[in-house]
Each structure stands twice: as C-alpha cells, then as structure tokens.
Amino acid sequence: MVQRMLAKGRKVVGMDNFCNGSRKNIEQVLQDPRFEFVEIDLSDLSAYRIAAERFHIEDSISEVWHLAANSDIPAGISDANVDLRDTFMTTFNTLEVMKDLGIQHLAFASTSAVYGDHKNIRLHEDIGPLLPISNYGAMKLASEALISAAVEAWLEQAWIFRFPNVIGVPATHGALLDFVRKLQETPDNLNVLGNGTQQKGYLHVTELIDAMLFIREFAKDRLAYFNIGSDDDGVTVRFMAEQVVAAASPGATISFGEGNKGWVGDVPRFVYSIEKLRALGWQPALGSAVAVKLAVREIIEQENCR
Amino acid sequence: MVQRMLAKGRKVVGMDNFCNGSRKNIEQVLQDPRFEFVEIDLSDLSAYRIAAERFHIEDSISEVWHLAANSDIPAGISDANVDLRDTFMTTFNTLEVMKDLGIQHLAFASTSAVYGDHKNIRLHEDIGPLLPISNYGAMKLASEALISAAVEAWLEQAWIFRFPNVIGVPATHGALLDFVRKLQETPDNLNVLGNGTQQKGYLHVTELIDAMLFIREFAKDRLAYFNIGSDDDGVTVRFMAEQVVAAASPGATISFGEGNKGWVGDVPRFVYSIEKLRALGWQPALGSAVAVKLAVREIIEQENCR
Numbered sequence: 001m002v003q004r005m006l007a008k009g010r011k012v013v014g015m016d017n018f019c020n021g022s023r024k025n026i027e028q029v030l031q032d033p034r035f036e037f038v039e040i041d042l043s044d045l046s047a048y049r050i051a052a053e054r055f056h057i058e059d060s061i062s063e064v065w066h067l068a069a070n071s072d073i074p075a076g077i078s079d080a081n082v083d084l085r086d087t088f089m090t091t092f093n094t095l096e097v098m099k100d101l102g103i104q105h106l107a108f109a110s111t112s113a114v115y116g117d118h119k120n121i122r123l124h125e126d127i128g129p130l131l132p133i134s135n136y137g138a139m140k141l142a143s144e145a146l147i148s149a150a151v152e153a154w155l156e157q158a159w160i161f162r163f164p165n166v167i168g169v170p171a172t173h174g175a176l177l178d179f180v181r182k183l184q185e186t187p188d189n190l191n192v193l194g195n196g197t198q199q200k201g202y203l204h205v206t207e208l209i210d211a212m213l214f215i216r217e218f219a220k221d222r223l224a225y226f227n228i229g230s231d232d233d234g235v236t237v238r239f240m241a242e243q244v245v246a247a248a249s250p251g252a253t254i255s256f257g258e259g260n261k262g263w264v265g266d267v268p269r270f271v272y273s274i275e276k277l278r279a280l281g282w283q284p285a286l287g288s289a290v291a292v293k294l295a296v297r298e299i300i301e302q303e304n305c306r
Numbered sequence: 307m308v309q310r311m312l313a314k315g316r317k318v319v320g321m322d323n324f325c326n327g328s329r330k331n332i333e334q335v336l337q338d339p340r341f342e343f344v345e346i347d348l349s350d351l352s353a354y355r356i357a358a359e360r361f362h363i364e365d366s367i368s369e370v371w372h373l374a375a376n377s378d379i380p381a382g383i384s385d386a387n388v389d390l391r392d393t394f395m396t397t398f399n400t401l402e403v404m405k406d407l408g409i410q411h412l413a414f415a416s417t418s419a420v421y422g423d424h425k426n427i428r429l430h431e432d433i434g435p436l437l438p439i440s441n442y443g444a445m446k447l448a449s450e451a452l453i454s455a456a457v458e459a460w461l462e463q464a465w466i467f468r469f470p471n472v473i474g475v476p477a478t479h480g481a482l483l484d485f486v487r488k489l490q491e492t493p494d495n496l497n498v499l500g501n502g503t504q505q506k507g508y509l510h511v512t513e514l515i516d517a518m519l520f521i522r523e524f525a526k527d528r529l530a531y532f533n534i535g536s537d538d539d540g541v542t543v544r545f546m547a548e549q550v551v552a553a554a555s556p557g558a559t560i561s562f563g564e565g566n567k568g569w570v571g572d573v574p575r576f577v578y579s580i581e582k583l584r585a586l587g588w589q590p591a592l593g594s595a596v597a598v599k600l601a602v603r604e605i606i607e608q609e610n611c612r
Contacts, residue, residue, distance in 0.1 A: 077459050080452070084398060088448070092390060116454065128434030131529065132451045133458035142394070142448030145438050146386070148422065152439035153383050153570050223437065264459050 001065065001209050002029045010034070013055045015048070017041040019086065020071055025170045042068050042090040045097075052097045063105035066094045069140070071173055073113075076135040077265045083139040091143035095150050104156035107216055110144050111163050112227070113137030117267050124273040125162070125225055134265030144225070151223045159219060161212050164229035164272055167295035168205030169302045175237060176292070179244040180299050187249045196238035196256045199269050201230035204291040207284045214282040226280070229272040230288040239289070243296045307371070307515050308335045316340070319361045321354070323347040325392065326377055331476045348374050348396040351403075358403045369411035372400045375446070377479055379419075382441040383571045389445040397449035401456050410462035413522055416450050417469050418533070419443030423573050430579040431468070431531055440571030450531070457529045465525060467518050470535035470578055473601035474511035475608045481543060482598070485550040486605050493555045502544035502562045505575050507536035510597040513590045520588040532586070535578040536594045545595070549602045 005012050006029065014026065014037045029035045038051045055061060069087040070076050076083035091108070098106060115123050116131040132138045147158045171177045183190055203211075211228040219226065238256070245252045260269070274283065286294070311318050312335065320332065320343045335341045344357045361367060376382050376392035397414070404412060421429050422437040438444040453464045477483045489496055509517075517534040525532065544562070551558045566575070580589065592600070 077455070080398065080402065092386065096386065114451075126435045128432045128436065129531070130434060130436050130447075130451070131454040131531075133455055135452065135455045138448070138451035138455045141436075141451045142444070145420075145436070145444035145447045146441065148437040149383070149439055149441045149444045149571065225435070225437075265455065 001067070001212070002026065002035060004209055004213060006032050006034055011059060012036075013038070013061070015040050015042060015051060016068060020172045021170065042093055043085045045093045048093050049097050049100065052101060056101045056103070061101065061103050063107065064094060064098055064103055065107045066091060067109040069109065070136060073134050073136045073265055076139075080135050083135040087136055087139035088142050091146060095146060095155070099150070099154060106147060106150075106155060106158045107212065108143065108147055108158060108160050109163055109212075110160050110225070111137060111140045112165075112229070112270060112272060113267065114141040114144060114162065115267075115270070118270065120269065120271065122271045122273045123227065125227055125276050133267065136265075148223055157222050158224070159212075159216050160223070160225035161215065162225065162227045163203075163208065164227070165200050165202045166205050166208050167202050167291060169295070169298040171295070171299045171302060175240055176244060176295055176299050177303075179241055180248055180296075180303050183244065183249040183252060184303065188252055190241055190245055190249075190252055190254045192237060192241050192254060192256050194237060194257050194259055194266075196236060196241065196254075197260050197269075198237045198266070199234045200267075200288075201232060201234035201272050202288045202291050202295075203228065203230050203284060204286055204294055207286060207291070211277065211282055211284070215277070215280065218280055226277050227272055227274050228277060229274050229284075230286075230291065231274060231278075231284050232287050232289075233271055235288045235292055240292055240296075243292055244300075247296050248300050307373070307518070308332065308341060310515055310519060312338050312340055317365060318342075319344070319367070321346050321348060321357060322374060326478045327476070348399055349391045351399045354399050355403050355406065358407060362407045362409070367407065367409050369413065370400060370404055370409055371413045372397060373415040375415065376442060379440050379442045379571055382445075386441050389441040393442055393445035394448050397452060401452060401461075405456070405460060411464075412453065412456075412461060413465045413518065414449065414453055414467065415469055416466050416531070417443060417446045418471075418535070418576060418578060419573065420447040420450060420468065421573075421576070424576065426575065426577065428577045428579045429533065431533055431582050439573065442571075454529055463528050464530070465518075465522050466529070466531035467521065468531065468533045469509075469514065470533070471506050471508045472511050472514050473508050473597060475601070475604040477601075477605045477608060481546055482550060482601055482605050483609075485547055486554055486602075486609050489550065489555040489558060490609065494558050496547055496551055496555075496558055496560045498543060498547050498560060498562050500543060500563050500565055500572075502542060502547065502560075503566050503575075504543045504572070505540045506573075506594075507538060507540035507578050508594045508597050508601075509534065509536050509590060510592055510600055513592060513597070517583065517588055517590070521583070521586065524586055532583050533578055533580050534583060535580050535590075536592075536597065537580060537584075537590050538593050538595075539577055541594045541598055546598055546602075549598055553602050554606050 011034045068090045317340045382389035
C-alpha cells in the first residue's frame with residue numbers, strides 16, 4: 001500500500017509496532033525520502049498523539065489509513081484483551097488523534113467477520129443481524145460503529161473496507177503459510193485442522209490494494225462501506241492443502257481433522273456479495289483458485305528465503 | 307429490578323458507582339438482608355474482580371444482569387471516553403469476570419441506538435446495516451458483539467434487551483425531567499430543543515422490567531436478542547411538552563427550537579417492531595401516551611420531594 005501511495009506522488013508516514021509484521025517488509029520503501037516511519041504502539045494514545053502531532057505540524061496530514069489490528073483470530077478468542085488492545089483501542093485512539101488534529105478523512109480496514117455466521121446466505125453490506133462469533137469480528141464491528149458515530153458528529157468522510165480472506169506476501173499468518181511450514185517440518189504428511197470442507201473466497205493482496213484505492217477515489221458517500229472479495233464462491237481448505245502439497249512437497253499425504261471449523265470463532269462457510277463494489281466499477285481479475293495458486297508460489301519463495 | 311428479584315426469592319448483589327443514580331434510590335431494598343451492595347466502578351477490572359469473587363465464593367453467583375452504562379448521550383458524543391469507559395469497558399470487564407469465575411448466564415441492557423438512523427423503516431431485530439450515530443449506540447453495539455463472541459466461545463446463554471426510550475422514576479435524565487426542571491425555574495415559558503416533531507415510542511420503566519424478566523424466563527436461544535418497546539408509533543416531543551405544562555404549570559407558553567434533532571447523535575424518528583417479543587408472548591399494557599402521562603405525574607412528585 002505504501003509503495004502504491006508513493007507511486008501516486010503522496011508523502012506517507014507509517015506507524016506500526018511490528019507485533020505481526022517486521023521491519024524487513026518495509027526496507028525497500030524506507031529508501032524513499034517521501035516515506036517516514038515511526039515504530040509505535042497505536043494502543044498507546046499519548047505516544048500516538050505525540051508522533052502524529054509532530055508530522056501534522058511539519059506537513060499537514062490529510063487522511064489516515066487505519067489498517068492496524070490483531071490478525072491472529074484464535075489468540076483474540078483465548079484472550080479478549082488482544083483484540084481490545086490491537087483491534088479496537090487502535091481505532092479508538094485513531095479517532096481521538098484525528099479529532100484533536102482536525103484530520104477529516106479516514107480509510108479503515110474492516111472484515112467479513114463483522115457479519116458472524118449467516119450460513120449460506122449471501123453476505124451483502126446491509127444484511128442483519130450483525131452477531132460476530134470472534135472477538136476479532138466484535139472489535140472490528142465496534143470500530144465501524146465508532147467511525148459511524150464520528151461521521152455523524154465531526155468526521156467528514158470515512159471509507160470502510162470489509163476484507164475477505166486475503167492471501168499473498170508478505171505472509172505472516174493463515175492456512176497457506178501454516179501448510180508450507182508444516183510441510184517443511186514433515187515433508188511426507190500434512191495435518192489439516194478441520195475436515196477440509198470449509199469453503200471461503202480468497203483475494204490476492206495486490207487486488208485488495210487495487211480495490212481499496214478504487215473505493216477511496218470513487219465512493220462519494222460520507223460513510224462508504226464496501227465488501228471487498230473474490231467474485232466466486234471460493235475454494236475449500238482441501239483444495240488449498242492440495243495446492244500446497246503439489247507445489248511444496250509432491251506426493252505428501254494429507255490428514256484431515258474433524259468438524260468444519262478450524263477453530264472456535266471460525267466461520268465455516270460464507271458467500272460474499274461484491275455487487276455494491278461491482279456497481280461502483282471494480283471487480284477482481286483473479287478468481288479464488290488462481291489467487292491461491294499464485295499465493296502458494298509466493299509463500300514458498302518467501303519461506304525459502306528466510 | 308432488585309425489588310422484583312427479591313420478591314421472586316432471589317438473593318441479589320448490586321454494584322454501581324452512583325455516577326448517574328444515587329444511594330437514595332436503593333434505600334428501601336438495602337433493608338432486605340438478601341440484598342447486598344458494593345459501591346464500585348465497574349470499569350475498574352481489578353476492583354470488580356475482587357468484589358465479585360468475594361460474593362461468588364460465599365454464595366455462587368448464577369447469573370449477571372449488566373445494566374450499567376452512561377445514559378447521557380450528548381456527554382458521550384462530546385467526549386468518546388465517557389461511553390468507552392461507562393458503556394463499553396463495563397461490559398468487557400463483566401465478561402472477563404464471568405469467564406474467570408465460570409458464571410454462564412448474562413442478561414444485558416442494550417438499546418435501539420444500535421440501529422442508527424433508518425428513517426421510517428420499522429426496526430426489527432435482524433435489520434441491517436447497524437451504523438449507530440452516537441458513541442453510546444456504538445459502544446452498546448460493541449458490547450452486543452463481544453457478548454455474541456462469548457456465546458460462541460464459552461458463555462452458555464445471554465439475553466440482550468434493546469431498550470426503547472424509557473420513562474418513569476427514579477428519573478435521572480431525559481426530556482420529561484428537563485421540562486419539569488425548566489418549568490420550576492421559569493414557570494411561564496418552556497424552551498424545547500428542536501422543533502418538537504421528533505417522535506418516539508416510550509415505555510414505562512415498570513413495563514420494561516416486566517418485559518426483561520419475561521424474556522429471561524421464556525427465551526430459549528443461547529443468544530436471545532429482543533426489542534422491548536411500546537406497541538405504537540410513539541408520541542412527539544410537542545405532546546410531551548404539552549403534558550408537562552398541563553400538569554406542572556398550566557398556561558405556560560412553549561417555545562420550540564429548530565430542526566428535528568435535539569442534539570447531534572439523536573435519532574429524530576424511529577418506529578420499533580416488537581413482533582418478536584409479542585410472538586414470545588409479551589406486549590405492553592400501556593401505550594406511549596399513557597406512559598408519558600403517568601411518568602409526568604411521577605416525575606413532578608419526585609422533583610417536589612427533593
């Protein structure tokens with residue numbers, strides 16, 4: 001995202017605590033004099049305020065892209081404090097700092113997990129009820145709600161992106177990375193959580209970035225909220241496991257677990273509507289299956305270079 | 307509520323910081339040896355945990371009724387920390403304490419404000435999107451979402467009550483109390499915020515308690531969420547002002563402001579569906595107009611006795 005913004009001629013200030021990512025991922029963009037970076041925990045309001053003020057005084061900040069969150073859903077389920085701090089308080093603090101400094105435009109990474117488990121009903125943006133089944137989904141919904149109230153009271157415009165399952169590199173978590181790492185340890189067998197029938201759509205990260213920038217440019221509602229996702233009904237975990245085996249360790253056997261949930265709080269199957277985004281004028285070029293194949297190659301390369 | 311629970315033969319422990327209520331309101335129930343009270347701020351997790359543990363060890367706590375929240379919506383809009391602390395963190399901490407102590411049943415006071423402004427669409431429980439326009443609504447939605455995730459992970463059963471506008475005594479805030487107090491200061495004229503056309507349903511607090519106890523007893527879903535409200539399209543602010551004038555200061559003139567919102571974040575008009583609650587077997591006996599007339603009498607008496 002930073003590369004794409006710099007390519008558009010913007011200046012960018014990045015803030016992250018590297019609790020999931022790493023400095024290595026931004027080594028290249030750090031060479032660009034129009035990019036600055038502060039290692040900071042955004043759940044620490046006073047540190048956040050001080051850092052943002054410094055940049056804002058130098059060179060007025062026109063908008064904030066708040067993409068920081070816990071991305072380890074099971075960790076947030078066993079300890080609610082994880083998503084309170086990393087998923088929710090980072091949003092609360094972002095709004096506090098923006099309000100203080102008079103920054104009026106916010107782009108925000110939300111998630112399909114705000115919808116909870118609607119079984120096979122196609123998830124469009126205005127569906128109800130919203131009953132998340134993970135603390136991650138709950139704290140993203142809480143963040144959306146705060147942003148909505150801020151748009152009513154003082155924020156000029158907000159774009160909310162409800163992410164699907166995203167794959168590609170740099171990969172820090174997720175089924176594909178797990179499978180690749182497991183096969184590096186035990187090349188003959190791959191153990192899969194759940195029975196492999198979980199089916200979800202996957203979007204490649206490059207397309208996710210395209211979609212966010214497109215929505216930011218063209219959506220005109222003061223509170224614009226869009227699903228971003230693949231254009232198909234997705235692929236199964238079994239398909240993903242087979243792709244990783246074929247690319248990383250051909251001939252390995254695959255053992256499946258029981259049940260159709262990888263973990264408590266995992267939504268076993270969902271179908272995502274991207275009609276609203278398509279009506280705005282964007283649709284993904286890659287299907288879920290192609291995105292998975294591409295990501296498998298990239299992740300294997302990433303892991304071989306560690 | 308405490309009186310009603312004691313009348314059912316339950317033991318009750320109350321916890322509150324009196325930031326909105328007062329000890330005077332519980333003087334009568336404090337006489338009952340089956341009622342104990344701790345003055346505590348529920349947003350302070352360690353104090354909450356210590357107090358709950360003490361009672362739980364003595365006499366196992368079987369369920370929690372979490373009714374504590376900020377009730378001053380404008381205060382929460384000007385400072386987001388108010389609803390973060392009083393509306394949301396009290397819920398977060400309640401779940402943390404319950405999880406620690408193994409308490410498996412939670413009744414929770416939510417609100418119609420989780421729905422945001424759907425104009426004239428009748429608000430049923432499964433409507434979407436949920437885009438609150440106040441921090442109060444946002445932090446109640448956040449609380450519901452956390453409870454939903456807890457039911458998925460460890461909580462056995464939860465009852466969520468989406469409150470309407472509630473009136474009656476003890477009154478600590480709200481339009482009727484404001485009107486009564488204004489007329490005590492200036493008996494000849496009543497100044498009303500907004501143009502008086504705001505229209506909402508009102509429920510008397512005694513009926514709200516009936517409804518909650520009914521839902522608690524009869525709703526069997528693990529996550530049961532119900533609108534509680536009047537059975538009609540409500541009454542206007544103008545009607546309420548006229549009732550207060552007639553009862554408290556007959557002949558006073560009424561001056562209205564501009565616009566149909568009393569304050570930023572106020573939902574100007576909403577119609578509430580209570581079909582789900584009626585299908586379960588409960589409906590209010592009083593209409594909004596009668597509830598208002600009853601509450602006006604009670605509030606005038608309350609204020610005269612201060």
